[in-house]
Amino acid sequence: xxxxxxxxxxxxxxxxxxxxxxxxxxxxxxxxxxxxxxxxxxxxxxxxxxxxxxxxxxxxxxxxxxxxxxxxxxxxxxxxxxxxxxxxxxxxxxxxxxxxxxxxxxxxxxxxxxxxxxxxxxxxxxxxxxxxxxxxxxxxxxxxxxxxxxxxxxxxxxxxxxxxxxxxxxxxxxxxxxxxxxxxxxxxxxxxxxxxxxxxxxxxxxxxxxxxxxxxxxxxxxxxxxxxxxxxxxxxxxxxxxxxxxxxxxxxxxxxxxxxxxxxxxxxxxxxxxxxxxxxxxxxxxxxxxxxxxxxxxxxxxxxxxxxxxxxxxxxxxxxxxxxxxxxxxxxxxxxxxxxxxxxxxxxxxxxxxxxxxxxxxxxxxxxxxxxxxxxxxxxxxxxxxxxxxxxxxxxxxxxxxxxxxxxxxxxxxxxxxxxxxxxxxxxxxxxxxxxxxxxxxxxxxxxxxxxxxxxxxxxxxxxxxxxxxxxxxxxxxxxxxxxxxxxxxxxxxxxxxxxxxxxxxxxxxxxxxxxxxxxxxxxxxxxxxxxxxxxxxxxxxxxxxxxxxxxxxxxxxxxxxxxxxxxxxxxxxxxxxxxxxxxxxxxxxxxxxxxxxxxxxxxxxxxxxxxxxxxxxxxxxxxxxxxxxxxxxxxxxxxxxxxxxxxxxxxxxxxxxxxxxxxxxxxxxxxxxxxxxxxxxxxxxxxxxxxxxxxxxxxxxxxxxxxxxxxxxxxxxx
Amino acid sequence: xxxxxxxxxxxxxxxxxxxxxxxxxxxxxxxxxxxxxxxxxxxxxxxxxxxxxxxxxxxxxxxxxxxxxxxxxxxxxxxxxxxxxxxxxxxxxxxxxxxxxxxxxxxxxxxxxxxxxxxxxxxxxxxxxxxxxxxxxxxxxxxxxxxxxxxxxxxxxxxxxx
Numbered sequence: 001x002x003x004x005x006x007x008x009x010x011x012x013x014x015x016x017x018x019x020x021x022x023x024x025x026x027x028x029x030x031x032x033x034x035x036x037x038x039x040x041x042x043x044x045x046x047x048x049x050x051x052x053x054x055x056x057x058x059x060x061x062x063x064x065x066x067x068x069x070x071x072x073x074x075x076x077x078x079x080x081x082x083x084x085x086x087x088x089x090x091x092x093x094x095x096x097x098x099x100x101x102x103x104x105x106x107x108x109x110x111x112x113x114x115x116x117x118x119x120x121x122x123x124x125x126x127x128x129x130x131x132x133x134x135x136x137x138x139x140x141x142x143x144x145x146x147x148x149x150x151x152x153x154x155x156x157x158x159x160x161x162x163x164x165x166x167x168x169x170x171x172x173x174x175x176x177x178x179x180x181x182x183x184x185x186x187x188x189x190x191x192x193x194x195x196x197x198x199x200x201x202x203x204x205x206x207x208x209x210x211x212x213x214x215x216x217x218x219x220x221x222x223x224x225x226x227x228x229x230x231x232x233x234x235x236x237x238x239x240x241x242x243x244x245x246x247x248x249x250x251x252x253x254x255x256x257x258x259x260x261x262x263x264x265x266x267x268x269x270x271x272x273x274x275x276x277x278x279x280x281x282x283x284x285x286x287x288x289x290x291x292x293x294x295x296x297x298x299x300x301x302x303x304x305x306x307x308x309x310x311x312x313x314x315x316x317x318x319x320x321x322x323x324x325x326x327x328x329x330x331x332x333x334x335x336x337x338x339x340x341x342x343x344x345x346x347x348x349x350x351x352x353x354x355x356x357x358x359x360x361x362x363x364x365x366x367x368x369x370x371x372x373x374x375x376x377x378x379x380x381x382x383x384x385x386x387x388x389x390x391x392x393x394x395x396x397x398x399x400x401x402x403x404x405x406x407x408x409x410x411x412x413x414x415x416x417x418x419x420x421x422x423x424x425x426x427x428x429x430x431x432x433x434x435x436x437x438x439x440x441x442x443x444x445x446x447x448x449x450x451x452x453x454x455x456x457x458x459x460x461x462x463x464x465x466x467x468x469x470x471x472x473x474x475x476x477x478x479x480x481x482x483x484x485x486x487x488x489x490x491x492x493x494x495x496x497x498x499x500x501x502x503x504x505x506x507x508x509x510x511x512x513x514x515x516x517x518x519x520x521x522x523x524x525x526x527x528x529x530x531x532x533x534x535x536x537x538x539x540x541x542x543x544x545x546x547x548x549x550x551x552x553x554x555x556x557x558x559x560x561x562x563x564x565x566x567x568x569x570x571x572x573x574x575x576x577x578x579x580x581x582x583x584x585x586x587x588x589x590x591x592x593x594x595x596x597x598x599x600x601x602x603x604x605x606x607x608x609x610x611x612x613x614x615x616x617x618x619x620x621x622x623x624x625x626x627x628x629x630x631x632x633x634x635x636x637x638x639x640x641x642x643x644x645x646x647x648x649x650x651x652x653x654x655x656x657x658x659x660x661x662x663x664x665x666x667x668x669x670x671x672x673x674x675x676x677x678x679x680x681x682x683x684x685x686x687x688x689x690x691x692x693x694x695x696x697x698x699x700x701x702x703x704x705x706x707x708x709x710x711x712x713x714x715x716x717x718x719x
Numbered sequence: 720x721x722x723x724x725x726x727x728x729x730x731x732x733x734x735x736x737x738x739x740x741x742x743x744x745x746x747x748x749x750x751x752x753x754x755x756x757x758x759x760x761x762x763x764x765x766x767x768x769x770x771x772x773x774x775x776x777x778x779x780x781x782x783x784x785x786x787x788x789x790x791x792x793x794x795x796x797x798x799x800x801x802x803x804x805x806x807x808x809x810x811x812x813x814x815x816x817x818x819x820x821x822x823x824x825x826x827x828x829x830x831x832x833x834x835x836x837x838x839x840x841x842x843x844x845x846x847x848x849x850x851x852x853x854x855x856x857x858x859x860x861x862x863x864x865x866x867x868x869x870x871x872x873x874x875x876x877x878x879x880x881x
Contacts, residue, residue, distance in 0.1 A: 010743055010836070010840055013742070013743055013746060014738075014739055014742060015738055015739075015742040015755070015756055015759055016752075016756070019756040019759070019760070020734070020735075020738055022760070023734060023738070023759060023760045023763050023764075024730070024731050024734050024735075024763075026760065026763075026764065027730050027734060027763050027764060027766070027767045028727045028730055028731070226858055226861045226862070227861070228858065228861075241861075242854075242858055242861075273853060273854050273858065274858075289853075291853060
C-alpha cells in the first residue's frame with residue numbers, strides 16, 4: 001500500500017455543505033454556557049467536592065490511618081473529613097450526599113455499592129493472599145555493564161546497552177534503576193518480546209548469545225495484547241502492557257530460571273494507562289494513570305437549549321476509582337487529593353514484592369501527574385498546574401500586575417518499611433512536560449534533582465466586540481527555568497531562567513557539568529551551566545553555529561572532552577515527493593573548554609530513502625548508539641522510513657571512530673526487511689561481538705572486522 | 720455584559736478550518752456519516768460554549784481532535800450505540816481502491832484507526848498522538864504497527880480473495 005492510497009481514501013471525505021452550514025449557524029446562535037473563570041472554577045470545585053465526597057463516603061473504615069504530610073493536600077483517611085467538606089460520621093449529611101449523587105446521575109448504583117462495601121472488603125483480603133507455591137532459584141541479577149552501556153550521560157541516553165526503549169514516555173531513568181524494554185540482555189541470554197504471525201499475539205523469545213553464536217532457545221506466547229516492555233529480576237521476568245485495548249495495565253510474572261522453558265507464575269491487573277514500570281531492590285513499581293470519566297456535560301444537564309448533546313451515558317460509580325486486580329483501590333490504597341487537580345486523574349503506584357509475588361503497598365495521587373522520576377531511594381511525581389486550561393476571559397478577574405504562569409507540584413514518595421508514603425512536597429514554576437521537544441527534563445546530582453521546567457506567561461490582548469472591549473490571555477511567551485532541588489526536602493537550592501526564546505533539545509549531565517543543546521532561529525546552540533554555592537546559576541553560551549541543522553542529540557565519545565552531535569538532513573517524512581538525499585550528520589565537538597566548544601569534524605552519512613524529521617531527536621529511539629569501552633568506537637543503528645513503499649522501513653548500521661581528530665566511517669551496512677517496528681531495533685555489545693536486532697532477524701557482528709558473522713531469525717514470519 | 724470572545728466571523732473561520740479534520744476523525748471512529756456529522760456539530764458547539772483559548776494553531780487542532788475523540792467515546796458509551804455496525808453506510812465501489820481501503824480502515828479497532836489516521840494523514844508526531852489519546856508513545860507505536868500490519872494483511876487477503 002502506498003501512502004497516496006491512504007490519502008486518496010480520505011481526500012474526498014468531507015461533511016456535507018448542508019451539515020456544515022447548519023453547524024455554523026447553530027454555533028453562531030449559541031451563547032457560552034459559562035462565564036469564564038468563575039463558572040469554570042465553580043464546576044471544577046463541584047467536581048472536586050463531589051469526588052472528595054464520594055471517596056469519603058466509600059472509604060473503608062478499617063483501613064490503616066495515614067498521617068497527613070502537608071497542609072495543602074490531604075489524604076482520604078478513615079472516612080474523616082476532607083478539607084472540611086463532608087464527614088461520613090454525620091449520617092444526615094451522608095444521606096444528603098447519597099441523595100445528591102442519586103439525583104445528579106439518576107442511578108441507584110452508587111448507593112447500592114455503599115451498602116455492599118463490607119462484602120467487597122472481605123473479598124479483597126482474599127484476593128491479595130497469594131500462595132507461595134512457585135519455586136524460585138536464587139541468582140545474581142545481571143547488570144548492564146557487560147553491554148558496554150554509556151551510563152554516564154543523563155536519562156536522555158538511549159545507548160543500546162542501557163536497554164531503554166522509552167517504555168514510559170514520561171519516565172527519566174536514573175543510572176542504577178532498571179527500566180523496561182522490549183529486549184533485555186542479562187548474562188548469556190537475550191530476552192525479547194516480538195509479534196507473532198498475525199500481529200496481535202506476542203511471543204517471548206529467549207536467545208542464547210554466546211560469542212559469535214546466537215540462537216533462539218525458547219518461545220513463549222504471552223497473553224497481553226499491547227506489551228509495553230519487560231523487566232528481569234533474578235529468575236523472574238516481568239512483562240506488562242495494555243490488555244485488549246482497555247484502560248488497564250496487565251503485569252505478568254514468568255519464572256525463567258530455566259530459559260529453555262519459561263513458566264507463567266501469576267499476573268496483576270491495574271487500571272489506567274502505563275506511566276512507568278521499574279524494578280528496584282526486588283520490588284516492582286507499577287505506575288498507571290487513570291482518567292476518571294466524570295460526565296463532561298454536567299452543565300448540559302441544566303437545560304441548555306443550544307446543546308445538541310445526545311443522551312449521556314449512564315454514570316457508573318466504578319469509574320471514580322481505578323481497580324487493582326478487579327477491586328476498587330479505595331479499599332486497599334490510600335488516595336491522596338492534591339490541592340488543585342485540574343484534570344481528574346488517579347496516578348496509581350503499586351509496590352509488588354517480586355519474590356513473594358504479592359502486593360506490598362500502594363498509593364493513588366489524585367492529580368494531573370504528567371511526569372515521574374525515580375531514584376534508587378524515591379519516586380518523584382510532577383503535577384502540572386496550568387491556569388490556562390479553563391476560560392481566561394474575564395476583565396473583572398484579571399490581575400494585570402500579577403499574571404499567573406503554569407506551575408508544577410512535586411511529590412516525593414518513599415517506600416518506608418514496605419509502605420509507600422508521600423514524604424515531601426514542593427512547587428516550582430513551569431512544567432516539566434509541557435515542552436514536547438525535550439524528553440527528559442529531570443535528572444539527579446549527588447544531593448539534588450536537576451530540573452528543567454518550561455514556564456508560560458500570558459499577555460493580555462484586547463478584543464473589540466459589539467462596541468465593548470474585552471481582555472483575554474494569550475500564552476505567547478515562555479521561559480525555561482532550571483532548578484536544583486534538594487532530594488530530601490524538595491527545597492529549591494538554586495534556580496535560573498534561560499531566556500533565549502528557542503527550544504531545548506536535551507541537556508546532559510556528565511562529570512558534574514551540565515550542557516544544554518538548543519535551537520534558536522535556525523541556529524544550533526550549546527549552553528554550559530555553572531552552579532555556585534549561593535545564588536542563581538551562571539549560564540554561558542558555549543557554542544553557536546548557523547550552518548548545522550538542529551543538533552538534536554549529544555553523545556559522549558567515551559571522553560568527557562569529546563562529544564558526538566547528531567543531526568539529520570533531508571526533506572523530512574515525505575513519501576509523495578521523494579527528496580534527493582537523506583541521512584545523518586555526525587559532528588565531533590571538543591568540550592575541553594566548556595565556555596568555548598569547538599567543532600572538529602563532520603561526517604555525513606547518506607542513504608537512499610526518506611528521513612523522518614523526528615527520527616534523530618533525543619525523544620526518539622530510532623537512533624540507537626553504543627560506545628565500545630575498549631576502542632571507543634561508536635556503533636549506530638538507525639531505523640527510518642527508508643524506501644519508496646509506505647510499509648518498508650529497513651534499518652541501517654554503521655560504526656565510526658576517531659582517528660587524528662577526524663571521524664572515520666568503519667562500517668556501513670543496510671539491514672533490510674520490511675515493516676520494521678522501531679520498537680525492535682536494538683544494538684548490544686559484549687566483548688568483541690555486537691548483536692543487532694530488527695523485527696525479523698538478529699545479527700552478530702565481529703567488532704574487529706565489522707562484518708556480519710552469523711544471523712538467526714527473530715520472528716515467525718521467516719522461521 | 721456579554722462575555723463572547725469569538726465573534727461570528729471568527730467562529731465561522733475556526734469551524735471551516737477544522738471541520739474536515741473533525742469530520743474525518745469522527746467518521747473513522749463512528750463508521751457512518753450520520754454520527755460523524757452529529758459528532759462534528761457537538762464538537763463545535765462545545766467549542767463555542769467553552770471558548771477555549773488556543774496558544775497556537777497546533778493547540779487549536781489538538782483541542783479539536785481530542786474533543787472529537789472524547790465525544791465519540793461518549794457516543795459509544797451509550798447503550799444504544801454499543802452494537803453499532805461500523806460500516807453500515809459506507810458505499811463500496813469495486814472500482815475504487817481508495818473507498819475499498821477506507822472500508823478496510825473502518826474495520827480496524829477504533830484506537831488503531833485513529834492512530835493511523837492522525838499519524839499518516841494528519842502528519843501528527845507520535846508524541847502528540849500519545850498526548851491526545853492519553854496513551855504512552857510506545858502504545859501508539861504499537862497501535863501503528865498493528866494497524867499497518869493488519870492493513871497489509873487485510874489487503875493481501877483481499878487480493879487473494881479476488
